Amino acid sequence: MPTIFFSKKSENYLKKAAEELKVAFGIIIGQKTSDDKYNIIHFAKLSEDEESISSSAPETIPSIENVDVQSLADQWISASKMTPGSFSVIGVFMSNGENDSNDEKQTKNIKKMLTELYKLTTNSNSTFEYAEHTKDLEILFLSYAASSSKANVKIFSNSSSGGNLMPADCKIVEKLPQWYLFESNYELEDVFPITDNREQVNIENQFNAVLQAVKSNIQNSKIFIQQQNVDDNSTLENYLKENNNKKNEVPVFNASILLTANVSNEFLIKIRPFNGTVRFSGIVSSRIWSQAKNTFKEIKESIRRDVLRSLAARIQIYCDGLTDIHSNTVGIVVNEPPRRIYFCNSESQGIQFSEYIFRGETPSVAVSQAKQILDMDINSDCIFDDLEGLPDDEVTSLIDEPIKAETSIKTNGGFEISRTMYMLGITVALLVLLLSVLLNYLFL
Structure with missing residues (x-):
């Protein structure tokens, strides 16, 4: 049976989310290994800015029946772009006061929601398909009961009959192994x-x-x-x-x-x-x-x-x-x-997510995106923006300019010499060589 692991810190996040929203929905980021083990490194609830609950039932307590699956799919795809390649968005979670995901009606609603989520993510018109294994996409569904501190996990796989839900074991550990x-x-x-x-x-x-x-x-x-x-x-x-x-x-x-x-x-x-x-x-x-x-x-x-x-x-x-x-x-x-920058927070065990900024944008863009998409609070000291440099302005500007006879050549030391001076130096070197050969011939 597949086994899912997550830490006590992650469990505290689920409890806090349930306290704030009564019922919270969001995405799961983690890593699946070849022996059917899943290590969850991050939970991210839907942003309060997102319309996570269907407008048809504004007064209803959030539930599987009225969650906006499109919002979950949008968060899934956005978070996939920010997640390092060793991890993926591997599922969704629901954190509430009671764990009723074993109920037959609830199971039917889970399958319906995950089937729709599967279609929205795999049929996205983004470049998602080029980097992800969407054909065999499996989706974890983790239901956490804050009152009993219990987690129930099922694994969804798509099929022509509407999808299958398989049980999985779940273990909450003090801390995940070293990365x-x-x-x-x-x-x-x-x-x-x-x-x-x-x-x-x-x-x-x-x-x-x-x-x-x-x-x-x-x-x-x-x-x-x-x-x-x-x-x-x-x-x-x-x-x-x-x-x-x-x-x-x-x-x-x-x-x-x-x-x-x-x-x-x-x-x-x-x-x-x-x-x-x-x-x-x-x-x-x-x-x-x-x-x-x-x-x-x-x-x-x-x-x-x-x-x-x-x-x-x-x-x-x-x-x-x-x-x-x-x-x-x-x-x-x-x-x-845009170029790639990295960021992390105090609870990410050193694991860094990434964001992309254009020329002229400040790395602080990552702060707002991390909060909105990953529900992660970061500060400027945790942003690493020097791994990909900006293109050389002098090189790109030459594209729009005609090539001149006196084209400059930049050396490794940063000094600039003109083409004329460069050819003159070669000529002088050749003359010295010829003179040396001539003198050697005369005196031997």
Whole structure:
């Protein structure tokens, strides 16, 4: 039987939510391991700004019958963009004074709600489908009774008959095991063709086509841990023992993503006419968290998912902000999607969520989003905004300017020299070389 774990701190959150709202609904964020164990790291109730209860019954105490499933789906999708790739939104919760989820009528209502939630999330027109495993999506439903301090969990799987609910064991522990951080940077420097022959092309469609190509690349990539090719079946626990890691030491692991030479990519192996190009340039920062029992196969898949999720999230955020989704293929257009920043709070066990900000926006944007979507209070000291730098203004400005004869070349030291001076230096060096050869010939 599947087993669900969450900490005493998380239980206190459920109790407080029930006290404030009588009946509270929200999402569950956690991690599922290969042995059917679920570790819940965060509960987030629906924001008070959200219309979580149907307007048809404003005076009714919140219940499964009148909860607005669309609000839950919106929170689910928004939180998925902010969650690191090692975790996912894995379900919804209901916290109230009594636990009546075993009632036959209540079970029917749960199935109806989760079926609708499944359809809303998997049929979303966002980039959600590119980074998530939506076809086999399972949804946890956790009902917590504050009066008896008991939690009842069921797992929903979709079917043509309206979905199935399976029981699961639930354990509330004092504290979840230690989490280990894996950091990596995925560098993008690729040019992809625009095959649409219309003068006006859909920007989002082009970006999504590129995302599919990147997905193919990264799924076939090799990931090295600490510059080592670690066996996928080995666990992090064994790796720590083999490398004599001290018990009190919690290292940060470096992960390197390398593309294999035999990557099959339809954009790279076919010769065909195109109407323009899309160039992706920059670095995608990735941070994921793992427990010692996780295998390296699970860890590597989490890294891949995090990169794809981050790319998909910033593309969707950028496209949602466009006044016109179409672009002219004549000329050069510079698009600057938002960059990724991280944040955490005192109760997150060091696990960081992420948000995306545009040029000119301050990291404080993450504060309001964390509160609204994740019901998480953070301060500016817990925001990490220096892992992805802004694009170089001097480089992007050259796109709109004609190339001049005296083009500047910037050296690593930051000094600028003109092309004329550069050629003059080479000429002088050649003259010195010729003079040396001539003198050597005359005096020998």
